Every structure is written in structure tokens, then in C-alpha cells.
Amino acid sequence: MSDNGARPRSPLQTVDRALEVLLSFTERRRDWGVLELAEAFGIDKSTAQRILAALAARGFLSADPVTRRYSLGPTMWRMAAVWERTGGLAALAQRVLEPLAFQTDRTALFAVPDGLHVRCVAAVNGGEPLRSHPLVGELYPANAGATSRGYFAFLDSNERRALISGRVFATFTELTKIDEHELERLFVETVARGYAYSEGEYDYATRALAVPIVLRGRPVGSLSLGESKYPARPDDIRDHLPALQAAAEQLAALLDNRANSAAAPRQARTGRALSPARTSQTGNIGETP
Amino acid sequence: MSDNGARPRSPLQTVDRALEVLLSFTERRRDWGVLELAEAFGIDKSTAQRILAALAARGFLSADPVTRRYSLGPTMWRMAAVWERTGGLAALAQRVLEPLAFQTDRTALFAVPDGLHVRCVAAVNGGEPLRSHPLVGELYPANAGATSRGYFAFLDSNERRALISGRVFATFTELTKIDEHELERLFVETVARGYAYSEGEYDYATRALAVPIVLRGRPVGSLSLGESKYPARPDDIRDHLPALQAAAEQLAALLDNRANSAAAPRQARTGRALSPARTSQTGNIGETP
Known part of the structure; x- marks a missing residue:
């Protein structure tokens, strides 16, 4: 030949x-x-x-x-599963979460869709740990908290309706919304603002700020910062929106194999060392959290 | 160069x-x-x-x-998502579901894991339709019904424990099991038998028979046959276990790119035309059912 x-x-x-x-x-x-x-x-x-x-x-x-x-x-589907199970996605996210947690002094968290939830793939604690148990593998319901809203709000609205319409939602705190129309308003508002913010919807003592990871026009997950409400911090978690957005862009670039062009300027811009955040956790996004 | x-x-x-x-x-x-x-x-x-x-x-x-x-x-992960969203997985399953539904005169269904559920990717009705609404996109909980048990039972037991331990399960009928230890016994029994069987656990009027799709030693989903209990059929759904197992092997071969060797003998063995089953539905396995 x-x-x-x-x-x-x-x-x-x-x-x-x-x-x-x-x-x-x-x-x-x-x-x-x-x-x-x-x-x-x-x-x-x-x-x-x-x-x-x-x-x-x-x-x-x-x-x-x-x-x-x-x-x-089917080969790519099979190989993608190997990548997820062997921690490839978590390792890639880690490169973005560590500097983000360090810079913002907050817990940084990457989550991907899992049915009516998003699932935490990797998390790095900065400052106070958000919870006493590991965050990796945890599921956040579509109706409560910025971490999930940072993904679901940015879905195509027809897609979201197909997922959410007619579902029964769980109540976690008295601030949890379970009414479909009220939730839809919240999603629309989130898109208009460009980021999701929550206080005590899923957990009384927690605040979170989240943005979508957008790959070729489609959200594939969310990147969020979380903090405990107590003790109060001198800075508002929303002050860190630019850092969160830059990190989301960087993670999208890594996932899209546009890594070098995106990673370098950011590192230069912040001008800070890229480690060490306090503790880190990684997990795979296979069937097992 | x-x-x-x-x-x-x-x-x-x-x-x-x-x-x-x-x-x-x-x-x-x-x-x-x-x-x-x-x-x-x-x-x-x-x-x-x-x-x-x-x-x-x-x-x-x-x-x-x-x-x-x-x-x-990350490229394969991104490309695998394109394959799923453009219906590649559903189309591939369809090639196995259609002859299976025709041969058994039952609804044939392919489901993949989605957190604590399995999600229907493709379904073909044979005989009486199983439900009045489309099956594609439907989620079946790990604790109820053969379709999900046909996957979860065959998971590595440590993996399953990590997923299931400490979860609160929903009750669908008075036959639904929600006790963790009782469920674990059911999983162990299912593995020993090699297939899952259920009657009325998720839905009073339904029976199902399921086997795992095993790819290189790992379950990646389940293939099941379902029927309404009423009207009664002359044949027992379990009589069709050999056909279900052969179809599962064929689907695994397709997913593993061993298609030709596996598909040909089966077609010859059954000696029947490969169509037409009554109605068919396909869907993608992206984030949206």
C-alpha cells in the first residue's frame, strides 16, 4: 500500500x-x-x-x-470512560482549582451534570473547609444552590424544560425553591446576570458563587466558589467573580485543548504562585463518586 | 520530516x-x-x-x-459527548433492540448508569406498549426494578457500596425495597443467578427481566425486557432469557467494535427477519433525556 x-x-x-x-x-x-x-x-x-x-x-x-x-x-465513548475513571478529568480540573482556591481563599469546586443534579468531580479547600466530609462525588440538586444553578441556568431552555418539567423537588432549607415557575424565573435571572449566587438554599450555613464551563457554545459543568457564612469574611464572595470567570475560561480552554494560549496569560496576570492551597480532593466522574 | x-x-x-x-x-x-x-x-x-x-x-x-x-x-471526552448527543449510542443500541423486541414480543430497553439511577437510552416496543409515555430518558432508581438491578448488581461490590451506602431510597409500591441490607442481598442473589427479575417493585402492573452489558469486565449498562402483567401472556418473560443474553453479548460486541463477528451468527441462528418491531424510540445519553 x-x-x-x-x-x-x-x-x-x-x-x-x-x-x-x-x-x-x-x-x-x-x-x-x-x-x-x-x-x-x-x-x-x-x-x-x-x-x-x-x-x-x-x-x-x-x-x-x-x-x-x-x-x-463507539470507541471514543469507551475511551472517554477510561479517562474519567482513571481520574483524567479530575486531574485536569485540579490545575485550575488550586490557584483559584489559593487566590480567593474559598473552596473551589468543579461539577458536571448527572441527571437532575450536578456532581462534584474535584474540589480544593481554600480558607475554612466548606464541610467536614469530602466534597468529591457529592450531588447537588438542580433546584438548590449556585453550584447546580451555574450549570442548569445556562442550558438551552428547551433542554432544561425537558429535564425539569413536572419533577418533584426536595426541600433542604426554608429557602429552597421547589416551584417550577419560581425556579425558571431564577434561571432566567441567573443568565441575565451571568453568574449564579446562593445563600442557604441547600445548606443554611453556606454561600456560593458559580459560573458555567462553556465548551463550543454548550455548558458542560459549573465552576463554583463556596464559603461558610460563619465566621464572616472581610471580603464578599462576589468580589471574586472576575477570578472565577477567568478560571472558568481557563478550564474550558484545557477541556478544549486550547490550553497553552489560555493558561499562560492568566498565570502572568495574577502574578502569584500557583500553590499550595490547603487540601485537595480529586475523584473520577465514572458511575462511582 | x-x-x-x-x-x-x-x-x-x-x-x-x-x-x-x-x-x-x-x-x-x-x-x-x-x-x-x-x-x-x-x-x-x-x-x-x-x-x-x-x-x-x-x-x-x-x-x-x-x-x-x-x-x-480531554479530546475523547469532548468527542464522546458529541457522539452521545447526536444519537450515536441510541442508534447503535437500536440495531440490537429491534430484533430482540420482535423476537420476544416484549419491550426491549437499553439503559446506562446515571448517578443512583439508570437512564433509558433507547427502547423498542414489542407487543403491548409498556407505558403510555415515552421511555427514552426515563430514570429507574437503583433500589427498584430489574432494569436498574441488571446494572447495579453487577458492579464491583465496593463501588456499589460507595454509591448506595447511607442513601435514602424512595418507595414506589409496597414491594419496593428500601432497606440497604435487604437490597444488598437482592444484588448478591442477582449476580448468583446471572440476571435480574422484578415484578411490581417500581410499578404494580409491570414485570421485567434484565442482564448487564459487560465491556472488558465492567458493566456499562443494562439490557432489559419488560411487559405489562395484564393481559397475561402464554409465555413467561423469563423464557426469553437466552435471547436477552445473546442480544446483550451482541450489544457489548458493537460497543467494543467486535461487531461483525458477533452480529452475523446471531442473525443466522434466530433465522428471522430483523424487523419490524411495532414502534421505536431513540434518544441521546447527553445531559438531556
Whole structure:
């Protein structure tokens, strides 16, 4: 098998081309035919065919036997689960949570959606610990607290309705909202403000501030700062919104593999050492918290 | 950049080698150093280095700046979410659910874990519809019904304890179990039997039979058959255990990219047309059911 005449000349260029092809499958571009792909990438038909076949042979793509069009296959799903279970997501978040907790002197927490909750994937305590038990693996319900609202508010409103409509919500404190319409107003208000704030909705003694992690226009989780109300602090937790937003942008960049461009300026801007926050916890986002 | 002298000679062989390298990251083998990888794959050091660098440049791998070892990166997580949201998982399950529903004349359902529940990803009605509302997106609690037990029972018992211990469970019918120890006994019994069976635990009028989908030794979801108790059927739902088990093996093979070897014999064995089941529903397994 020789590939002379095809555009990418070295084997490693072809590897990169194949990865580029794989990354070209998105929510908008769900499948490719061979000719279409060859044209879009400016490669000859036989190279396009062989790249698609090589990716399909390993299950990264799947070919429709009738239309002969290629779409994503199950391999990435399986590999993503390995990444989550072996702590890859937590380790990546940690790089953002540690400096954030240090800078704000608050507990910094990364959570991802889990049904009608968000689940804490990684947390770093700064200042007073937020709780006496580990935060990693904890679930926060959609109807209470900034950590979950920082994700659910920024969901597409149709998607949110499909999730939330007609559900029965639990009451945690007398400040917990359980009325669907009241919750929806709170979500809309949160989006208008750009961040979620809560005091005592899930837990009397706690305050939190949260923003979404947005990847290619879609929220994939939330980043939040939490503090105990007692003892009172000299600074308001909301004073740290710019730091939280910068960290959220940095985490989105890491998740989107735009790491270098985003991480460097931030580190320079704050001009502080990147460690050590007091204690840190990491966990995976597999089925087990 | 030329790669003469390296083992894989054509660019497409190098693509396949690169994919093979990517797939070599597992729960047991979480990271690779360059030399180690070169040795394991019988390639020269510079090829190993360039393959790892090419995969890292696109975020499929991530290099530790200190140890210079490579582990999985965030790209697969992001791409897996695209696959889920664009219905890839549901479409794949559909290929197994349709013949199963047709053959058994029961509702066939594929569910994946979602916190303390399993979530229905795809369902195909055979015979009487199980419910008047769509099943896709529905959540089944860990403590009630075969669909969830077909997953939770087969989890590693330590993992299950971490998830379930100390939780408060809801009661759905007078047959719902909410005692942790009683549930644990039920899980152990289920594993010994190899399948889960339920009658009226979650819903008075429903019976279900479920088996886990096992991928490389780990349950990743459950496949179940469900029926209304009324009207009574001539055959017992448990008579269809062999068909359910064969379908579960087939779905595992599809998810593991061992599709051809597994799908063909099954089709031949049953000797029946693969369609049409009465109605079918598909959904994605993203955050929104």
C-alpha cells in the first residue's frame, strides 16, 4: 500500500490529517461521504477513503452500510470512560482549582451534570473547609444552590424544560425553591446576570458563587466558589467573580485543548504562585463518586 | 520530516499504528513513556515520540511536563459527548433492540448508569406498549426494578457500596425495597443467578427481566425486557432469557467494535427477519433525556 501522489507526504502528517478528520465530526457535521470529505480537506479520494476506513476499522468511526456515509463510532465513548475513571478529568480540573482556591481563599469546586443534579468531580479547600466530609462525588440538586444553578441556568431552555418539567423537588432549607415557575424565573435571572449566587438554599450555613464551563457554545459543568457564612469574611464572595470567570475560561480552554494560549496569560496576570492551597480532593466522574 | 527506517512503511499504516497506540491506554496502563512505548510496539524511539506528540497536539493525549509521560487527554471526552448527543449510542443500541423486541414480543430497553439511577437510552416496543409515555430518558432508581438491578448488581461490590451506602431510597409500591441490607442481598442473589427479575417493585402492573452489558469486565449498562402483567401472556418473560443474553453479548460486541463477528451468527441462528418491531424510540445519553 503506497500513498504517493496524495497530499500529506510524511506518515506523521497523515496521522495528523486523520486526527483532524476525526475532529471534524461535530453536532452540525454528523457524517461525511468520501467525496465530500476529500473535497473539504483538499485530499484525493483514495486517501480520504483510506483515512476513513482506518478510523472505522478501530471503531472511531462507523460506516453506514447503505448510505456509505461515516459517522462517529463507539470507541471514543469507551475511551472517554477510561479517562474519567482513571481520574483524567479530575486531574485536569485540579490545575485550575488550586490557584483559584489559593487566590480567593474559598473552596473551589468543579461539577458536571448527572441527571437532575450536578456532581462534584474535584474540589480544593481554600480558607475554612466548606464541610467536614469530602466534597468529591457529592450531588447537588438542580433546584438548590449556585453550584447546580451555574450549570442548569445556562442550558438551552428547551433542554432544561425537558429535564425539569413536572419533577418533584426536595426541600433542604426554608429557602429552597421547589416551584417550577419560581425556579425558571431564577434561571432566567441567573443568565441575565451571568453568574449564579446562593445563600442557604441547600445548606443554611453556606454561600456560593458559580459560573458555567462553556465548551463550543454548550455548558458542560459549573465552576463554583463556596464559603461558610460563619465566621464572616472581610471580603464578599462576589468580589471574586472576575477570578472565577477567568478560571472558568481557563478550564474550558484545557477541556478544549486550547490550553497553552489560555493558561499562560492568566498565570502572568495574577502574578502569584500557583500553590499550595490547603487540601485537595480529586475523584473520577465514572458511575462511582 | 521523513520517517524512513521506521517500521510502519505507508502513511496509512502509521495512522493505524497511532490509533493502536491510543487504544493501548487502559485502566491498567494509564501512561506511557516514549522508550517504553517504542519497546512495547517494536518501533524506533523517534517514531514513538512523533506518534505521541501528534496525538498530544490534538488533545487525545496529554504529556506530563515533569515526568514526560503521556496519558489520555480531554479530546475523547469532548468527542464522546458529541457522539452521545447526536444519537450515536441510541442508534447503535437500536440495531440490537429491534430484533430482540420482535423476537420476544416484549419491550426491549437499553439503559446506562446515571448517578443512583439508570437512564433509558433507547427502547423498542414489542407487543403491548409498556407505558403510555415515552421511555427514552426515563430514570429507574437503583433500589427498584430489574432494569436498574441488571446494572447495579453487577458492579464491583465496593463501588456499589460507595454509591448506595447511607442513601435514602424512595418507595414506589409496597414491594419496593428500601432497606440497604435487604437490597444488598437482592444484588448478591442477582449476580448468583446471572440476571435480574422484578415484578411490581417500581410499578404494580409491570414485570421485567434484565442482564448487564459487560465491556472488558465492567458493566456499562443494562439490557432489559419488560411487559405489562395484564393481559397475561402464554409465555413467561423469563423464557426469553437466552435471547436477552445473546442480544446483550451482541450489544457489548458493537460497543467494543467486535461487531461483525458477533452480529452475523446471531442473525443466522434466530433465522428471522430483523424487523419490524411495532414502534421505536431513540434518544441521546447527553445531559438531556
